[in-house]
Amino acid sequence: MMNRGDLTKRLVAKLTHDEAVVAGIGNTNFDLYVAGHRPQNFYMLGSMGLACPIALGVALAQPERGVIALEGDGSILMNLGCLGTIAQIKPRNLTIIIMDNGTYQITGNQPTATKETSDIVKIAQGAGIGGSVWARDEKHFDELIARRFEYGGPSLIAAKIDDKPAAGQTVRDPALIRSRFMRGLGTGRGGALDA
Amino acid sequence: MTWSDVFLNTLKENGVRLVTYVPDNVLTPLLDGVAADNYFMPVCATREDEAVGMAAGAWMGGLRGCVMMQTSGFGTIPNAIASLLVPYQIPAILIVSERGALGEFNSGQVMVARTMRPVLDALAMAHHTLTDEKTMPFIADRAIKQAVATQSPVALILSPLLTGGKVLKNAP
Numbered sequence: 001m002m003n004r005g006d007l008t009k010r011l012v013a014k015l016t017h018d019e020a021v022v023a024g025i026g027n028t029n030f031d032l033y034v035a036g037h038r039p040q041n042f043y044m045l046g047s048m049g050l051a052c053p054i055a056l057g058v059a060l061a062q063p064e065r066g067v068i069a070l071e072g073d074g075s076i077l078m079n080l081g082c083l084g085t086i087a088q089i090k091p092r093n094l095t096i097i098i099m100d101n102g103t104y105q106i107t108g109n110q111p112t113a114t115k116e117t118s119d120i121v122k123i124a125q126g127a128g129i130g131g132s133v134w135a136r137d138e139k140h141f142d143e144l145i146a147r148r149f150e151y152g153g154p155s156l157i158a159a160k161i162d163d164k165p166a167a168g169q170t171v172r173d174p175a176l177i178r179s180r181f182m183r184g185l186g187t188g189r190g191g192a193l194d195a
Numbered sequence: 196m197t198w199s200d201v202f203l204n205t206l207k208e209n210g211v212r213l214v215t216y217v218p219d220n221v222l223t224p225l226l227d228g229v230a231a232d233n234y235f236m237p238v239c240a241t242r243e244d245e246a247v248g249m250a251a252g253a254w255m256g257g258l259r260g261c262v263m264m265q266t267s268g269f270g271t272i273p274n275a276i277a278s279l280l281v282p283y284q285i286p287a288i289l290i291v292s293e294r295g296a297l298g299e300f301n302s303g304q305v306m307v308a309r310t311m312r313p314v315l316d317a318l319a320m321a322h323h324t325l326t327d328e329k330t331m332p333f334i335a336d337r338a339i340k341q342a343v344a345t346q347s348p349v350a351l352i353l354s355p356l357l358t359g360g361k362v363l364k365n366a367p
Contacts, residue, residue: 022252042255046278050248053240054279057252057260060213060236065256081241082248089238174282178255187257 001162004028004099007141008035008070011097014145015040019066020058020185024051024075026106028099030166032070039184043170043177049079052086052096059091062185066093066149073100073114080123086154087128095148096124098158105165124156131155198328198357199224203232205332206261209339211288212236213253213260215246217268221292221358225263243268244275250287251279259343261288266295269350270307273314276348281318286342289350293324297355300363315350322350325357 008031015021015038022042023029028051029043042058044051055069076083076098086094102115114120124132131151135141141159148155171177182188196204202225206214214229215238216222229235236258240246243264250260264272269291280287294301295308315322323338325331335351342349354360 020256044279045282047244047248047275050244050251050275050279053245053248054252054255057213057249057254057258058256059252060238060249061253061256061258079242079245082245085238085240085245175284178283178285182255185256187255 002135002138002141002159003164004101004161005031005034005164005167006138007099007159007161008032010138010142011068011145012036012038014142017066018184019068020055020062021068021070022051022055022058023070024048024072026072026075027166028070028072028075030169033170034166034168039180041184042181045170045172045174049075051075052079052082055094055096056082056086056089056091058185059094060089063091063093065185066095067091069094069096071096071098072105073098073102073120074104074112076120077113077118080127083124083127083129090153092149092153094154096129096154096156098156099161100158101161101163103163105163109163120158121156129154129156133157135159197224198331199228201328201332202335203228205335205339207234209259209336209343211259211261211339213238213250213258214263215240215249215260216263217241217243217246217265219263219265219268219292220361221265221294221353222263243271247272247275247280247287247289251283251285254285254287261290263290263292265292266308266311267304269311269314273318276318276320280348281320284346285348286346287348288339288342289348290353291350292353292358293355294361297360298362300366311352320348320350322352324352324354326354327357331357
């Protein structure tokens with residue numbers, strides 16, 4: 001089993017072009033925060049299931065920027081329709097990463113449908129995201145991240161992870177998170193207050 | 196010009212390019228107008244909260260967007276408004292075609308319509324009901340400008356008085 005914190009650090013280490021990362025509610029965004037804040041990180045404190053739609057919006061607005069949605073299995077199960085939307089739009093710059101621990105970890109480890117039954121990669125393929133792959137191990141995950149644009153369309157990388165909780169928690173200030181994210185994307189309001 | 200042309204012009208004048216939506220009969224002239232105009236970027240979503248997420252991401256990326264839905268679709272988005280648009284101060288423009296009023300024939304629509312304005316009020320969210328072609332462009336224009344200037348979402352409710360609404364053919 002891989003580990004979310006470790007994979008997130010591996011991902012961040014490969015981001016050298018100010019890629020935007022939209023991280024879903026709970027441990028997914030906590031581990032992104034712990035991996036080291038970047039101005040292009042967006043941390044979700046609510047709206048479960050909307051990491052992929054938010055990332056799609058960013059990807060449409062800035063087609064030259066790589067955009068990554070980091071999402072958990074419980075969250076993506078809540079909004080599977082967005083995979084069909086993304087498959088139709090085909091944003092080449094969008095990558096979806098699903099951290100699948102088979103549980104609603106933050107609410108007390110209740111099992112999700114992926115624990116024994118549903119297969120996120122097959123669901124994504126069925127939705128029309130052809131470049132959907134299970135990462136076999138850490139090395140394979142690194143390779144898939146490096147090759148994520150080769151497919152020519154949006155890609156989805158899923159990883160089975162252990163049950164370790166995140167190593168910290170995100171600062172819970174939504175207005176600050178949004179403001180910093182927009183500055184990271186070059187869309188924030190400027191002025192003397194930035195000095 | 197029809198009410199839908201006037202409304203789309205107002206969106207254009209305010210730089211609203213991305214139109215995310217879940218289809219609705221009354222919205223059809225708007226959606227057709229959007230599809231026929233290269234200025235707009237239409238994206239059909241599977242759920243209204245998905246559309247709200249898209250508009251939020253687009254705004255943060257520098258692309259102004261709106262979300263079109265019918266009244267029952269509004270019933271799916273209070274959490275997206277309360278935990279994304281409002282706390283993160285994202286000025287999404289929500290455009291709701293009003294079902295459940297003035298001749299509604301579907302009691303499911305009537306019930307959900309009763310929840311809409313109380314939910315908007317509970318969230319302290321600005322909302323305006325557009326009832327006639329004369330005042331509509333002014334209200335829509337100013338509401339969008341205020342939303343952007345104050346970084347707050349706004350709902351524009353398209354009344355059957357403006358759109359004609361949807362009525363049952365061959366009513367008993």
